[in-house]
Amino acid sequence: MTKTAGNALIACHDCDLLFRARPLRNSERAACPRCGAVLYHKRPQTISRALIYSLTALIFFGLANFFPFMTFKMQGREQVTFLVSGGLELFQQGFRGLGILVLAVGVLLPFLRIIGTLYVLIPLEFNLVVWKAKETFKFVEAITPWAMMEVLMLGVIVAYVKLIDITTIVLGTSLYSFAALILFMTLSSAALEPIEVWARLEQRS
Amino acid sequence: MKKTAVTALSASLLNCRTCHKLNQAQPLPRGCHQLCSRCGTRLYFRKPNSLARSWALTITALILYIPANLLPVMTVISYGRGKPNTILSGVTHLIAAGMYPIALIVFVASIIVPIVKLIAIICLLISVQKKSRWHPRQRTMLYRITEGIGRWSMLDIFVIGILTALVKLGSIATIEPGIGAVFFAGVVITTILAAMSFDPRLIWDAMEKEQ
Ligand SMILES: [Zn+2]
Ligand SMILES: [Zn+2]
Numbered sequence: 001m002t003k004t005a006g007n008a009l010i011a012c013h014d015c016d017l018l019f020r021a022r023p024l025r026n027s028e029r030a031a032c033p034r035c036g037a038v039l040y041h042k043r044p045q046t047i048s049r050a051l052i053y054s055l056t057a058l059i060f061f062g063l064a065n066f067f068p069f070m071t072f073k074m075q076g077r078e079q080v081t082f083l084v085s086g087g088l089e090l091f092q093q094g095f096r097g098l099g100i101l102v103l104a105v106g107v108l109l110p111f112l113r114i115i116g117t118l119y120v121l122i123p124l125e126f127n128l129v130v131w132k133a134k135e136t137f138k139f140v141e142a143i144t145p146w147a148m149m150e151v152l153m154l155g156v157i158v159a160y161v162k163l164i165d166i167t168t169i170v171l172g173t174s175l176y177s178f179a180a181l182i183l184f185m186t187l188s189s190a191a192l193e194p195i196e197v198w199a200r201l202e203q204r205s
Numbered sequence: 206m207k208k209t210a211v212t213a214l215s216a217s218l219l220n221c222r223t224c225h226k227l228n229q230a231q232p233l234p235r236g237c238h239q240l241c242s243r244c245g246t247r248l249y250f251r252k253p254n255s256l257a258r259s260w261a262l263t264i265t266a267l268i269l270y271i272p273a274n275l276l277p278v279m280t281v282i283s284y285g286r287g288k289p290n291t292i293l294s295g296v297t298h299l300i301a302a303g304m305y306p307i308a309l310i311v312f313v314a315s316i317i318v319p320i321v322k323l324i325a326i327i328c329l330l331i332s333v334q335k336k337s338r339w340h341p342r343q344r345t346m347l348y349r350i351t352e353g354i355g356r357w358s359m360l361d362i363f364v365i366g367i368l369t370a371l372v373k374l375g376s377i378a379t380i381e382p383g384i385g386a387v388f389f390a391g392v393v394i395t396t397i398l399a400a401m402s403f404d405p406r407l408i409w410d411a412m413e414k415e416q
Contacts, residue, residue, distance in 0.1 A: 011212070011213035011218060013220060014349070014405045014406065015405065015408070015409040016212040016213050016214055017211070018211045018215075018216055018218065019211075034210060034409070035341070035342055035345045036342060070371060072372060077377070085370035086366030086367045086369065086370045087366055088370070089366065089369045090365075090366050090369060090382055093382055095382050095386070097387065097390075098362065098386060098387055098390055101394075106363060134244050135245075138223050138224075138244055138246065145397070145401070151359045151360055152363045154314075154360055155359075155360050155362075155364045155366075156363075157307075158307055158364045159364050163372070165302065169371075198224040198244065201243075202243045
């Protein structure tokens with residue numbers, strides 16, 4: 001009763017309506033007929049594309065951490081900062097919880113999201129399911145709402161505008177890498193359909 | 206009259222919140238939980254204690270909201286003189302300096318978003334408790350917006366971190382974080398958690414009864 005060929009039975013996560021979704025063509029999406037929630041996208045080559053975008057994001061993540069982020073210059077003195085400096089500085093000034101929060105949502109969780117996604121997707125691309133793949137993907141899905149790179153990016157812009165009137169700020173390579181990182185993470189999320197990944201994980205195990 | 210909708214609950218199917226697999230509900234002894242056959246997540250027909258949790262987190266956020274706005278979130282120290290900044294004064298300084306677009310962004314992210322979110326969650330909670338049948342589709346939309354915008358309130362916390370790390374020039378200019386920032390981060394986190402704890406399916410449960 002729960003399975004018929006073609007039209008899969010699905011339940012809406014927002015209103016619990018149970019219905020049969022007709023098979024989708026590429027780039028089509030299934031929305032709940034009652035509340036309008038988007039439930040599923042049919043995305044072409046979802047795993048291969050998400051994989052390539054995530055790999056590119058990982059490279060930019062490395063660059064974003066390696067180079068200086070912004071340099072503050074005033075009266076002959078300068079202060080170089082890195083991507084992690086904001087969180088570290090809060091931590092060192094005694095605002096430990098706040099420092100950990102900023103490091104977690106701005107740097108650590110985005111990083112775990114990228115490597116977690118790659119850990120699951122690279123083997124899946126070759127029809128393999130690695131050790132703890134489901135647990136890893138579950139973890140990736142759980143931390144996604146807490147990975148806030150794009151908010152950090154906006155924070156950088158606000159801080160820059162606040163200071164630019166009174167002093168010179170030099171934007172580093174890292175900042176551009178960080179912008180590219182956000183772009184490729186967004187492309188990766190747009191290419192990835194998690195339900196597809198779950199279906200593949202279930203088939204292979 | 207519209208006919209009663211078939212829901213996963215009425216068909217005894219548990220929709221996994223992680224992988225969205227439908228699991229047939231098994232009769233289990235009390236205290237035992239069914240796990241998703243695909244991903245192992247604990248299954249529930251509705252998020253457990255959704256209303257109580259969401260209320261508790263919302264009230265916590267409301268309480269934290271007061272010190273978050275009254276206490277300084279950072280202090281700008283220049284030539285020995287300290288100037289404390291609150292969330293609101295940060296916005297008014299930007300307006301005074303003529304930086305309107307940025308002032309608008311900060312105003313929306315730091316002031317509008319937390320207030321709108323808290324009001325929206327409270328309205329949703331009350332409407333569900335009164336078993337309201339009023340525009341369920343619009344209320345579900347309100348829930349989705351509430352869940353989506355919360356993260357942007359972290360903006361000020363990031364700005365404080367970045368400014369603290371950048372402006373460290375001893376006696377010339379230093380920026381120090383203030384205790385208000387801790388309360389503000391508390392507001393952001395508790396409102397995000399309050400939205401996550403709310404189960405929008407409760408809005409629709411009221412529609413199924415007494416048709
Ligand atoms: Zn729905
Ligand atoms: Zn599952």
